[in-house]
Amino acid sequence: MKIIAGIDIGNATTETAIGKISDQGQVEFLSSALAPTSGMKGTDENIAGIHKSLKYALDRAGLKMEDLSQIRINEAAPVIGDVAMETITETVITESTMIGHNPTTPGGLGIGTGLSVDLADIEKQDPSQEIIALVDKSWDFALASREINRLKSQGYKINGAILQKDDGVLVNNRLDFVIPILDEVTYFEKIPRGVLTAIEVAPVGKVVEVLSNPYGIATLFNLDSEETKSIVPISRALIGNRSAVVLKTPAGDVEAHAIPAGTIHFIGEDGQDCVDVEDGAEAIMKKEASVGRIIDIKGEAGTNAGAMLERVRNTMASLTKKRYEDISIQDLLAVDTLSPQTIRGGLAGESALEAAVGVAAMVRSDRLQMNRIAKELEEGLHIPVVVGGVEADMAIRGALTTPGTDIPLAILDLGAGSSDASIMNDRREIERIHLAGAGNMVSLLIQTELGLATFEEAEEIKIYPLAKVESMFHLRHEDGSVEFFDEMIDPHLFARVVLVTPEGLKPVNSKYSIERIKHIRQEAKSKVFVTNALRALESIAPLGNVRSLEHVVLVGGSALDFEVPQLITDSLAEYGVVAGRGNIRGTEGPRNAVATGLLLGGTE
CATH class of the missing domain: 3.50.30.70 (Swiveling domain of dehydratase reactivase alpha subunit)
Structure with missing residues (x-):
């Protein structure tokens, strides 16, 4: 008998699953836990978050660190999209x-x-x-x-x-x-x-x-x-x-003058092609698809596109301690949006909405980097640590613990930085795809279009439903329903748009109406999650035909969102595909799929 911990290092959270595996290969799940990811996913900074998540799970199971026989971590591909918002034009008023x-x-x-x-x-x-x-x-x-x-x-x-x-x-x-x-x-x-x-x-x-x-x-x-x-x-x-x-x-x-947006150069297995950022997100994504599996993506030097992608490359080189020229970008998600640009000469910080393209870029997964993390973790804990496998493979194994599922099965793993998809056929062969862009990209779009001061504000708008306080004793929710209160609402919230959070009502620091904020939130989720869901499923489906899929299980932290599953379900309905949230091990909901898959991998 051995006790194994599967640990999934995500962009936002690090999840742990602990289980007891008998000599016959039977698994008894003991506990699970999550903690915020420390540092950029796929870097040495993740170790602090791993320690915290693992300790939570051990405490819940009543175990000590020395009780573990092995720790299995995922191959974590870093995703950087949160710094790559560039406007196509700039307005200057002298x-x-x-x-x-x-x-x-x-x-x-x-x-x-x-x-x-x-x-x-x-x-x-x-x-x-x-x-x-x-x-x-x-x-x-x-x-x-x-x-x-x-x-x-x-x-x-x-x-x-x-x-x-x-x-x-x-x-x-x-x-x-x-x-x-x-x-x-x-x-x-x-x-x-x-x-x-x-x-x-x-x-x-x-x-x-x-x-x-x-x-x-x-x-x-x-x-x-x-x-x-x-x-x-x-x-x-x-x-x-x-x-x-x-x-x-x-x-x-x-004066209204164009800042050189520049071109993006795609290098793929089927050839190379370029696209001008000014052509917009749809044109960028078509060019990306036309070159086959991506080998690398570069931007034109001296332009916004070049600065955008080279910033990603530089960041990853410094975090992973690799040479700049050895960093390759394996995927890119481009999304059209609007960005408020401050007008020079304004009297009150005025801004004009300008067309922009938001980009999430993913750096190729580096098993050597993950092996280095595993070695450092092993030396610190004195427990064998192995890199258990690719997230998409582990996620589908974890998803199969959802009651009512069986192979063939396709899954969408929706996290904070990436959207992964995999499919397991009757022969238990797995096809997978790992794409840039998920929850963090949604928050970035919300922050940009609403002109919010902080990313945290955008995160809250993404997560919680809206309401409008119409009197001291009632509010109207975004779906039109009215809620009355026995006690007076905080007078500072009167006539304001608020977020309905578990801790109470929280004002939204935006000049926009509730309808506008709701529209921006839903559009951002659709642009990122629906786009990536279809892109991912087309990549893994037999002959690229999404209609050949019957069931798709949604897992990952973003599958908990109160709107995303419905948006994806609606988009897949026209293909005749049934989609719904997973319930990992019948207890975890859509979370813990990768960690559970890593744990199950210890039976092999």
Whole structure:
């Protein structure tokens, strides 16, 4: 009898399965556990996470480290997609042209144009001159409103106001007339004085219509057709906002220039081919498929594509202590997305959505690197450690412990960094594929499109459903259902989009509506998981025909997601394929498949 631990090193978690194997080869599962993966998957840094996961599993089984006969680890292929988001174009607005919009509490209503003049200097102007008053933080809201009322009564044409402080509503409530008022202008000191200015405030529940329309701006600033083309980035940046301002000096201009996106060069068993990143994700993926099994992928030097892929190569060279030229990229997933680009000269950190391509790249699995990890682990624990096998092979062995399954069987192993697929036929022969892109790529797309500050925020939006707090005692979930509460909801959450987490409601730090956030989340999951599911199954299915498959079992951490299994099931339904979550060993759900497969490999 021997006790074996199977350990699966993943991109996000390290999972352990411990079992007792009799001399006759019968397996008794004793425990399982998981811990966060330490460091980049497939590197020496993983050892700390292995220790933690293994200790948890031993404690649950009531065992000590010396009780183990052997530890079996997977061949872990590193995946880097989280640093490879590159925009195709960049919008640059020169500092002589400034735009702004801010934020949630403008005052007044309508459109106003005039020269930008400090409130204290308005009496120095010709009374016939149309003016937008600039009110800095030295003005109290009561004094500012009193002064604007006085100047207006003396005949000065004040058509709007821009406030540095958050006083828009307070000033508006004290005026004897209605003008558009912007407040909370972050870079107030940068506003040029004495220049033609246009501001707009829309009614509650609506968005600006004139300054978000290039022809609207052209009308206010008397622009010709060429100038109108150049201000398109300005109008795009203001779409969807309730308030907006555009200021333009006589010398102001706008440029929209392309950063060289460059080409990606695929080297495969069936030949070589290149594709321009500007052609988009679909074209990139078609070219990748056309060269057969990938040997290496390179980017054009001096371009975004080159920097993107060489960054992957450099990172892996430093982590694995291999020579740069010995690092080869075995797979790439490209996804079209939109990336908010900060506009130079903005008054409040404005951005415009630009087309972008997100890329996840996978470095070829290196058994020598895994053997080095195994040796270091063995020396530290004084227990034999072996590299048990490829993840896809181990995952299908683990998946077969799901009640109701039998060969032939296909599985999709959906993790944080990679999407793996394998199929075992009646002769127990296994076909496998290991593809870049999974849960981390989804979070990256969500973070990018929503313009979130941290990756962790995107992770939470990916994992938890949304709701909108509509009163102090009820909220509306993203599916339209309403939930009432006996106790009052935190007032800080009123009218906000929130995440429904096990710990309670958590606000989403995004200006977008619940519908928009939900759409971005589901689109990101579909672009990554559905695309990779079909790509993987086409690779392993007999003759590349997905319809020849009958049953597909979903395993891995991302199979726990509340939407991903349904998205994949729906996409496979048109092929007549039945897909569903696995339940490893009848107890673990879709987790622990690889670790269980590694453990079972100890019977051979």
